[in-house]
Amino acid sequence: MSDPFRQLYIRHGSSRRGRGPVTVTTIGEILHRYTERIPLSAAKKADLLDLCRLNIIQEKHHHLYRSLPSDSHARDRLPEPDITEDMDTDED
Structure with missing residues (x-):
């Protein structure tokens, strides 16, 4: 079946x-397209660990975030922001 x-x-x-x-x-x-885990930027990992320390990320997930590889030379690769992301939606 x-x-x-x-x-x-x-x-x-x-x-x-x-x-x-x-x-x-x-x-x-x-x-599998990757043979190893892709490292995060050191700054991104530090931010994630801060969220763990503040218990914003549940404790049961802390081991995952601590085990993520990081590299001080890794760059964040975010797409360019959409024009609508820059617009202020508050109209008072």
């Missing part, structure tokens, strides 16, 4: 209507 929640439908390429062929893949067939 097939478990429908253990399948992933992946669309490849595109055609004139924006729909390419679909591949059905089971979760176990997905390849």
